Amino acid sequence: MDFDGISIWSPLELSLRVAGTATLVSFVAATLMAWALARKKGPMPALLDALCTLPLVLPPTVLGYYLILLVGRRGVFGHWLAELGINLIFSWKGAVVAATVVVFPLIYKSARAALEQVDGHLEDAARTLGASEWRVFVSVSLPLAWKGIFAGLMLAFARGMGEFGATLMIAGNIPGKTQTLALAIYDAFQAGNDAQATWLVVVTSLACVGLLMAAELLLKLKRRRR
Amino acid sequence: MISLRLYKSFKNAAVPFSLDVDYEIGGDHKNVVLFGPSGSGKSLTMQCLAGLVRPDSGHILLGGRTLYDGASNVFVPAQRRKIGYMFQDYALFPHLTLLQNVAYSGTGLWPWRVCAAQHQRAQDMLERFGIGHLARSLPSQLSGGQRQRAALARALNAEPELLLLDEPFSALDPLLRERLREELLELMADLTIPAVIITHDPGDVDVFAGSLILYDHGRARMVPNYADLRRGFDSPGRCLRHLQEQGPEQGQEQGPDQGPDQGQEQRQNICMGKSH
Secondary structure, eight states, rough: EEEEEEHHHHHHHHHHHHHHHHHHHHHHHHHHHHHTTOOOOSSOOOHHHHHHHHHHHHHHHHHHHHHHHHHHHTTTTHHHHHTTOOOOOOOOHHHHHHHHHHHHHHHHHHHHHHHHSSHHHHHHEEEEOOOHHHIIIIIIHHHHHHHHHHHHHHHHHHHHHTTHHHHHHOOOOOTTTTTOOHHHHHHHHTTTTTHHHHHHHHHHHHHHHHHHHHHHHHHHHHHHOO | EEEEEEEEEETTTTSOEEEEEEEEEEOOOOOEEEETTSSHHHHHHHHHHTTOOOOOOEEEEEEEEEEEEEEEEEEGGGGSOOEEEEOOTTOOTSSHHHHHHHGGGGGOOTTTOOOOOHHHHHHHHHTTTTOGGGSSSOOGGGGGGHHHHHHHHHHOOOOOOOOESTTTTSOHHHHHHHHHHHHHHHHHOOSSSSSEEEEEEEEHHHHSSSEEEEEEEEEEEEETTTTHHTTTSHHHHHHHHHHHHHHHGGOOOOOHHHHHHHHHHHHHHHHHHHOO
């Protein structure tokens, strides 16, 4: 289905690609962070925990602004990135960076809660059997916390699909290049193109419902195998 | 031989607690029993021994090895202590089969992959404990007694130099407890390594105690001649109650008439208070 020469599938494909990559990157970073901070007390872990949760409460435009200050052409890491030939502003990679930051707290929070739920005796037992801290994490904590982390991943992916504000700030709204579903809907609505907006809204809703149902099914299959 | 002096305090806890123990366990007995009410510091001592908790100060010597020395800042991590630990709830990994559990000390990052040599070793260990046919079962499919054996098999498969058993029977019903006590005793008779056993069941003390350490409110004292003392009582419970009532002053050779004297003094004070 085409509207003004831009396929409807282009924003959908871009949204899936951005949300998928962002979820994957955030999964690694947020899970490691959750592992480092799980069961830790004191002012330093508390501060880090607050920073990791911040993207959940800050307006996306503020996040976008911060990101431009950090990775924009004249930003703190801008020169460094330019030397490596990476340009994040107005590119789909920029949209990934924005979505990664936005979904980070969702994965971090659920991973930390899930890791703290793991019976400490099991981790201690692994230690007395000679397992290094890293091995305790990979072979005991992570498999036992997996269900909680997976739920966080699904939530993050769905949230990434709907990311709007920070993406607009850093990646702009270039049809076919950085225009995700959420941006395309806004664009179509602004232009008075109601038919296209409706169609995009339906596609987004169906994709998200399908995603959440698939997640539930995956969890159920895993439970049955146990 | 184990020599330990431990000090650890939890001042900021809801119920402030401090552990302050100092004793040596000689080489003439293989098994040591730590006996005392819950919350008296037995498990904490065991966690310090295993390297899971770091004491505030003191030292731990096992055989010729220094495992912990607060003064010279030595702390051997749990991973390198070679101390087997059987937890109260057995702590079998619920996501691994029995064989993978027992082989855990020899497998890598991915515990589901067990190489042929480790597989054989773990299977042999399970056979030795009479649960070879359960190698592919998950811990959730086992009975309490089978779980206990699996936990013991897993700990021994790591070839420890000391075995710690934290209330080995508390997770079992009383009838099973009697039977498994006998079983465990038989299994342990074959072992060449010493064992430290925590219990608050007087029956366990009779069966396992070579040496006995009595715990109370974070303090501990040694009862070197439990077997001799025990002969004067008709049940282990009475003997232990007697020992506990005796209190930690036992070694200080308190005169038998000192107690009543103090009582008289108190009575006098009361009388004086009344007369005024």
